[in-house]
Amino acid sequence: xxxxxxxxxxxxxxxxxxxxxxxxxxxxxxxxxxxxxxxxxxxxxxxxxxxxxxxxxxxxxxxxxxxxxxxxxxxxxxxxxxxxxxxxxxxxxxxxxxxxxxxxxxxxxxxxxxxxxxxxxxxxxxxxxxxxxxxxxxxxxxxxxxxxxxxxxxxxxxxxxxxxxxxxxxxxxxxxxxxxxxxxxxxxxxxxxxxxxxx
Amino acid sequence: xxxxxxxxxxxxxxxxxxxxxxxxxxxxxxxxxxxxxxxxxxxxxxxxxxxxxxxxxxxxxxxxxxxxxxxxxxxxxxxxxxxxxxxxxxxxxxxxxxxxxxxxxxxxxxxxxxxxxxxxxxxxxxxxxxxxxxxxxxxxxxxxxxxxxxxxxxxxxxxxxxxxxxxxxxxxxxxxxxxxxxxxxxxxxxxxxxxxxxx
DNA sequence: TCCATTTTGTACCGATCTGTACAAAATTAA
DNA sequence: TTAATTTTGTACAGATCGGTACAAAATGGA
Numbered sequence: 001x002x003x004x005x006x007x008x009x010x011x012x013x014x015x016x017x018x019x020x021x022x023x024x025x026x027x028x029x030x031x032x033x034x035x036x037x038x039x040x041x042x043x044x045x046x047x048x049x050x051x052x053x054x055x056x057x058x059x060x061x062x063x064x065x066x067x068x069x070x071x072x073x074x075x076x077x078x079x080x081x082x083x084x085x086x087x088x089x090x091x092x093x094x095x096x097x098x099x100x101x102x103x104x105x106x107x108x109x110x111x112x113x114x115x116x117x118x119x120x121x122x123x124x125x126x127x128x129x130x131x132x133x134x135x136x137x138x139x140x141x142x143x144x145x146x147x148x149x150x151x152x153x154x155x156x157x158x159x160x161x162x163x164x165x166x167x168x169x170x171x172x173x174x175x176x177x178x179x180x181x182x183x184x185x186x187x188x189x190x191x192x193x194x195x196x197x198x199x
Numbered sequence: 200x201x202x203x204x205x206x207x208x209x210x211x212x213x214x215x216x217x218x219x220x221x222x223x224x225x226x227x228x229x230x231x232x233x234x235x236x237x238x239x240x241x242x243x244x245x246x247x248x249x250x251x252x253x254x255x256x257x258x259x260x261x262x263x264x265x266x267x268x269x270x271x272x273x274x275x276x277x278x279x280x281x282x283x284x285x286x287x288x289x290x291x292x293x294x295x296x297x298x299x300x301x302x303x304x305x306x307x308x309x310x311x312x313x314x315x316x317x318x319x320x321x322x323x324x325x326x327x328x329x330x331x332x333x334x335x336x337x338x339x340x341x342x343x344x345x346x347x348x349x350x351x352x353x354x355x356x357x358x359x360x361x362x363x364x365x366x367x368x369x370x371x372x373x374x375x376x377x378x379x380x381x382x383x384x385x386x387x388x389x390x391x392x393x394x395x396x397x398x
Numbered sequence: 399t400c401c402a403t404t405t406t407g408t409a410c411c412g413a414t415c416t417g418t419a420c421a422a423a424a425t426t427a428a
Numbered sequence: 429t430t431a432a433t434t435t436t437g438t439a440c441a442g443a444t445c446g447g448t449a450c451a452a453a454a455t456g457g458a
Contacts, residue, residue, distance in 0.1 A: 024311030112223030167366030
């Protein structure tokens with residue numbers, strides 16, 4: 001019915017995701033988006049709403065596409081230790097992959113900024129909290145399976161590995177390659193609570 | 200000589216530092232600075248140059264004031280392990296102190312952003328590299344003192360603890376308190392290379 | 399063919415951005 | 429008092445920001 005749109009909406013969203021991922025929410029203007037997506041602004045608004053709505057949809061796309069392998073790794077690894085390590089290594093590779101922006105979009109795309117964009121920042125903060133919570137649940141599962149002593153604080157351990165992941169995003173932006181981040185993961189895994197994995 | 204300025208230049212710079220620290224380089228406008236510092240824009244330009252120059256001076260002020268205790272800790276701790284741990288604990292406290300912005304200004308104030316501000320970002324990236332390098336040198340010193348085996352990679356270890364510190368800035372912005380960050384430090388120190396500290 | 403409907407492109411809106419021109423005001427030196 | 433010098437405040441410039449009004453263009457249905 002009526003005039004058809006000349007662009008593919010999923011492909012356009014993917015381009016928006018890449019732009020926001022590369023430069024962050026405030027680093028990308030509507031004019032940038034409009035020209036990169038080859039969609040003029042009124043069409044952009046008609047398809048996605050305002051800038052914030054477009055950003056949120058881009059983040060959701062990022063979260064599901066990039067986050068899916070990590071969820072699989074978390075769910076299917078035999079032990080909590082292996083699950084965490086696989087997530088770290090997966091992200092070490094993702095953060096440094098060729099042809100895409102370095103680091104994690106959810107960590108980097110809206111850290112500090114103008115007061116008026118607080119909603120966007122807290123949206124990403126919630127996404128980060130969800131990730132940390134997923135790690136915590138997996139560690140709890142390991143505790144329940146007897147892999148870890150009852151004295152191990154799953155929340156603290158999840159917080160630690162989340163912190164390492166978040167630091168890895170900064171490092172990736174600063175030019176660290178995959179091998180470098182893998183060495184960071186080596187060190188981080190050495191902190192896994194001690195020698196109770198073979199009881 | 201001539202009309203005296205009505206503001207104290209160090210105090211004004213300190214206010215600029217706090218603003219940039221709280222909201223980042225692109226999150227603060229000249230109008231924000233002008234009204235917060237109670238200096239009108241022409242005076243601001245006469246005293247500090249343009250926005251980028253003002254930011255760089257604010258970062259230098261941050262780096263020397265906040266970084267000084269950390270340098271002391273690095274230099275004076277008896278062992279590399281103690282030095283690194285003291286730096287981490289110091290920053291855990293700083294990042295969560297009342298009355299000041301959470302996290303590290305050098306990590307947070309210019310992550311992603313507009314293309315035109317790339318110079319500002321790479322300036323902060325160099326500051327981060329300097330911090331990492333300081334950790335590496337201290338670890339090398341520990342190796343030379345026989346605290347660590349010759350097989351320990353000082354650069355990799357410094358990279359790991361820098362990564363943790365950078366993640367801690369994100370966590371602090373996300374609301375983590377000092378006790379939480381101290382638990383992260385507990386975990387991070389558990390990764391210190393093994394049992395060679397008592398040879 | 400004509401109409402209803404939706405998208406497209408252009409051109410613009412008010413607000414805000416960094417940065418500055420310019421004259422009045424305030425000081426010291428003569 | 430007068431002149432030289434520097435700072436201050438106002439007011440504005442040019443560019444860009446997010447967002448939109450409006451008419452031409454392109455489709456399906458009657």
